[in-house]
Structures are given as structure tokens and as C-alpha cells.
Amino acid sequence: xxxxDRRLAELKQLVPEVTPEEAEARRRAGAVLxxxxxxxxxxxxxxxxxxxxxxxxxxxxxxxxxxxxDAEVLVICAGGVRSLFAAEGLQxxxxxxAHSVVGGFNRWKSDGLPVEVPATLDGAERERYGRHLxxxxxxxxxxxxxxxxxxxxxxxxxxxxxxxxxxxxxxxxTLTLVDDDVVDRSNLQRQVLHTDAGVGRPKVESARExxxxxxxxxxxxxxxxxxxxxxxxxxFAGQDVIVDGxxxxxxxxxxxDACVKLxxxxxxxxxxxxxxxxxxxxxxxxxxxxxxxxxLYPEPPPPELAPSCAEAGVLGVLPGVIGxxxxxxxxxxxxxxxxxxxxxxxxxxxxxxxFTDLRLARDPSCTYCxxxxxxxxxxDYEQFCSSTGS
Amino acid sequence: xxLSRTVLVLPPKLRAELEEIVRGGYPLETCGVLVxxxxxxxxxxxxxxxxxxxxxxxxxxxxxxxxxxxxxxDLAARAVxxxxxxxxxxxxxxxxxxxxxxxxxxxxxxxxVIASVGAAGIGTLRSWRLTDEAHFVEEPLLDQDAALPxxxxxxx
Ligand SMILES: [Zn+2]
Numbered sequence: 001x002x003x004x005d006r007r008l009a010e011l012k013q014l015v016p017e018v019t020p021e022e023a024e025a026r027r028r029a030g031a032v033l034x035x036x037x038x039x040x041x042x043x044x045x046x047x048x049x050x051x052x053x054x055x056x057x058x059x060x061x062x063x064x065x066x067x068x069x070d071a072e073v074l075v076i077c078a079g080g081v082r083s084l085f086a087a088e089g090l091q092x093x094x095x096x097x098a099h100s101v102v103g104g105f106n107r108w109k110s111d112g113l114p115v116e117v118p119a120t121l122d123g124a125e126r127e128r129y130g131r132h133l134x135x136x137x138x139x140x141x142x143x144x145x146x147x148x149x150x151x152x153x154x155x156x157x158x159x160x161x162x163x164x165x166x167x168x169x170x171x172x173x174t175l176t177l178v179d180d181d182v183v184d185r186s187n188l189q190r191q192v193l194h195t196d197a198g199v200g201r202p203k204v205e206s207a208r209e210x211x212x213x214x215x216x217x218x219x220x221x222x223x224x225x226x227x228x229x230x231x232x233x234x235x236f237a238g239q240d241v242i243v244d245g246x247x248x249x250x251x252x253x254x255x256x257d258a259c260v261k262l263x264x265x266x267x268x269x270x271x272x273x274x275x276x277x278x279x280x281x282x283x284x285x286x287x288x289x290x291x292x293x294x295x296l297y298p299e300p301p302p303p304e305l306a307p308s309c310a311e312a313g314v315l316g317v318l319p320g321v322i323g324x325x326x327x328x329x330x331x332x333x334x335x336x337x338x339x340x341x342x343x344x345x346x347x348x349x350x351x352x353x354x355f356t357d358l359r360l361a362r363d364p365s366c367t368y369c370x371x372x373x374x375x376x377x378x379x380d381y382e383q384f385c386s387s388t389g390s
Numbered sequence: 391x392x393l394s395r396t397v398l399v400l401p402p403k404l405r406a407e408l409e410e411i412v413r414g415g416y417p418l419e420t421c422g423v424l425v426x427x428x429x430x431x432x433x434x435x436x437x438x439x440x441x442x443x444x445x446x447x448x449x450x451x452x453x454x455x456x457x458x459x460x461x462x463x464d465l466a467a468r469a470v471x472x473x474x475x476x477x478x479x480x481x482x483x484x485x486x487x488x489x490x491x492x493x494x495x496x497x498x499x500x501x502x503v504i505a506s507v508g509a510a511g512i513g514t515l516r517s518w519r520l521t522d523e524a525h526f527v528e529e530p531l532l533d534q535d536a537a538l539p540x541x542x543x544x545x546x
Contacts, residue, residue, distance in 0.1 A: 270393060277393050296530035299514065302487045305526050347395040356395055358431045361534040 011084040014091065015100050020108040023047075023074045023101045031072035032065055034058070036086045037105065039120060039140070041078060047105070048114040050076065052140075058086055059093055061136050069094045076101040076108065119144050125217075129171050142335050147173040149334045152239045154227055154255055155179050156203040158319035159245030159269050159326065161193040166327040168211040172334065174219040175211065177204045178235060180226040189316040227251055229378035232258040241330050243267045245323065247308060249300045250381035256281060256293035260368045261375045265333050265340075268293065269326040271314050276322035279345040280329055283362060283369035290342035295363035300385040318350055394529040396432035398476065398501045398517040400424075402533050407438045409512045412480040412505045419443055421453040423460065424476035424503065425467040432529065433475035433501060439463045443479075452491065453479040476501035476517070483508050486516040488526050496520050501529065 001009075018026065027033040027049055035042060035050040042052050051065035055077070066073050073095055077083040083100040090098040101108070109115060121129065121140055125147075132138040132146075149172050153160045156179040164175055181203050183194045193210040194203065204222035211220050223235060227246075236242060236258050244255045244266055252268075259266040263284030270277055283289045300306070325346065332338050347356040364371045400408075404424075412420055425437035441459035445452040455477060464474050477500060481487075486506040488496070496502055498520040506513030518526045 272393050275393055275395070277395075296532075297528065299516070301528055302485075305487070305528075307525075347393065349395070356431055358395075358397055360397070360530065361532050363533070 011088055015084050015087045017102040018099050020101055020111050020113050024113050031074055033074045035076050037077055043120045045115045045117050048116045055086055070096050072097045074099050078104045080104040146171045150174040150239050151241045152176040153243045155245035156207040158190045159323040161191045162320045162323035163243055163327045168215045168218045176221040177207055178223045178227055179203045190319050236262055241265050241333050249385040254381050260292050267326045267329050269322045271318050271322050273312055274315050274350040276318055277347045278325040280341045282342050291360050291362040292369040294368045295366045394527050397530045397532050399434040399532050404435055404438050411440050412507050416507050417482050419453045419480050421455050421479035423463050423474045425472050426475040476503050478503035480505045480507050486514045488518050493526055
């Protein structure tokens, strides 16, 4: 008897085996079924509802799929051998109820049990997003989630450029850009997707070309129009996250109001001279809803107290810092990862390199997102932000 | 756009107290100070003090806090381990935004709370601070004390 056969005989003593049919019945009853085959095998088909963790990473990642060490765990491979080793590894980790599926996926299929072809990354994607795949917090499932995600950016300017660039690079599948402006030479000091040769061209076109050069698989949709109360819901519908990189108050209030109405998280950033800030407005979050923009600023500032960057200037690198903080929040929201900046605002001061963290509370009497408030409707935002009375 | 790096926390009970004084003084301009604590990221109000408006020439549209009242409030606040964090005044029949006179008279490091008031009652309350460039920037006025982390225990 070879060493391998001796070891297998030993494992069969240690690890209880179940038939595929029995495994499927137990999975339906709540047991965790783990397919430990390689990605290229899984890509041809895998048991419906199975967690897919390649054998080499099983011990590292199994706790996400089976947090309870006393839960019933069923391991399946192609023929029922690798799963014996895998289940024994789980026993050694402390899993008290680990089984191996006898005959593996081959027998599963010939027994006519339910199979699905899971969405998987192809070879090129695996290579491109390799550094994401190494992190169990993202992994293949997370990357697939990013690829399926839809993010709309309001503005393809100082904030929009770095945000779109990094989201495209990270593999956010569908990016929609809304901007009606054309590239001006004075934009190039900070709007890093545009080029000197692109002066005079629509910003959304210039941005789309740059994004596709970076990642040709990104689905980039552009709208060369100004966001208005007439088009906002058509454009925002179906988006997972809205990223506000606008530079004027009418648009900020409009983006806020539409996001409150549609329940979409609004990643908000702004820059001015040497400072900037970032937060996520998301009163629709459940649990732990956060404030909306109107909870903090029920009314816009008087125009004479609200100089724009066009009047007061902005440090060219600054929108990069703030935009990338917005991009990070976006990715976190898409992956449901970490602690989003909901109810928190980060203020950044470049001259002193200081970050200040402000806690923000929702206003229960807010006219847009307050308790029991029904959506009061869109207003004339230009008028709202230029009126001197209030 | 100018960004606020602070918030002002005004709990609902104190806000009601302030609004009552402003309503009672209408159509004249009322003023006073707010007692509280400065914290990282803003201030938390713990008391409302009313002061005399000594601009007797234009009591309907100018204010100047009586220096005696100001000093008395400052001493009383310090005695209980607090400090003055804001100056407030009302704008009868005008919006709650600072005038050029308000800006010229303001100091940095303080919040300036303005309450608009009319015959029908209180309009809005807004809080403003001077930036390093002597611009006024609006700071969010929040009603929850939890908005700023405590830096020390309640001294009372
Ligand atoms: Zn709100």
C-alpha cells in the first residue's frame, strides 16, 4: 500500500462521507456546502448555492462562509479525494461537523443534482485585478461585485477626473459621467483626465477616451448635459452610488434632493483654496441612517458669501486628495466594506496637513429626510441659491 | 466654496430658550452670548445668556452687546468651568445672514448665531464663523450633543 493510499484510508476513518444527494438535502436544510475546486473547474459549473473557496485558501477564508464552528460543513471537490483532505483540515481548525461529499462534483452531475455556472473572472480580469484578488475582503466575489456596479459622477472636472480614473482602474463596471462643459486650458492644472490637445472638446468625451485607454473593459456612458430637476431621476435611476463632484450650490442641492428621494448614497466632496472635505450623505441607510446635505444646510449661503474656486482659486493637487477619498468611499459602499463616512465629515487642510473629523447628526425635522417627511418636490435651484431673502 | 471646519451644537431646550428671547424682543434687535465648551471640531452650547443692546441709536437694525453684561457672563461661565463660545443677535424682518457690519465687528474663533424674526415669529437660526481670510462661513447647527466627542467630563 502506497503512502497516499494509507493516508486516504486514514482520512476515511476520520472524515464522515455523504452522498451528493444527501449533501444537497442537507444544504437545503441549512448546511454550508463548499466547492474547493480550482477556478477553471468551477467555471464549468458548480453545485447551486455552494460557497466557492479554492483548496489552497480554504483555511484562510472558510470563516466568512461558515462562521459557526459547530455548523454542518460539506466539502466537495471533483472526485471526492481532495475534499477528504480539505474536510480534515477543517476538523483540525475546530470545525466539529465537517463532511466530504463522496464521488465529488462528477457524481453530483451524473446524479442530476442542480448545477449553476457561476460568474467568474476571465484570465485577463484575473491578471488585471490580481492585487484585489489577493485580499480576502475583496476576492473574486468582491471584484465581480465591482464589475457589476453602476456609479454616476456628477461633473468631469477637478474631483470627477481622479474619481473616475481610479474607479475605472479598480474595475467598477459601469461609469456614467454627466457634465455639459468643455475643456478649458485653465482646467488642466487639476483635471487630470483631460489633455492640452483636448482644449475646447466636451469634458465627458475627453474623459471617456482617457478612461477607456486605462481600462477598455469599462462601460463608460456619458451625458453632455447639465443636471436638472427634469433629467435627474432618469439619470440616477438604477445607480448604486452617486458621486457629487459638482462645483455649485444649485447642483449640490439638486443631487441631494434626488438621492434622498431615490434612497441612493451620495458621496460628497468639495474643495476650496487649500482645503477640502468629504462625507457620505445617506439618510436611506438602514440601519443607522445619516444626515442629508439639507440637515446641515437647510438654505444655501448668500451668493456674496459663497465665492467659487473660479473666483478664489484652488491648489491643483488638492482635488486629487479629496477625489480619491471620495473614490475610496465609493468602493467601500459598493463592497459593503468597513465603516462608511455616513454621519462623519472629514475636513482636510493642505497647508498644515491636518485632517479633522466632524460628527454630523441627522436632523429629525429636516424637510427632505426628516422623520415622516414626504418628498416636498424639486425646486427652482438657480432661484433658490441666488435669492437674497429667506 | 468656503468650507466649514466646525459645527455648533445647540440642544433643542436651549434653542427654544433663545428663540423665546428673540420673539419677546421683536421688533427690536436682541443680542447676547452663548456659554459652552470648545471641542475639537466645534463648540457645544450649554447655556443662553441675554444681554442689553447698547446701540440705542439703531435698536432695530444694529447691535452691540453691553460690555458689562459680556464680562459678567464670561466670569459666571469661567466659575463653572465653561467659556463663552458664541455671540448671538436677531435680525428683525431680515434673513439670518450676516451683514457687512456684522462681519466687520466679528472676531475669529467665535460662532455668530443669527436668528431671523418677524411678526409671525422665528424664521431661521444660522451660525457663522470667520475664516482665516476674514470671510464668514456657515457652520452646521446641530441639535445633538453626541455630534462632538467629549473632551472632559461635565464639570458641574
Ligand atoms: Zn436631511
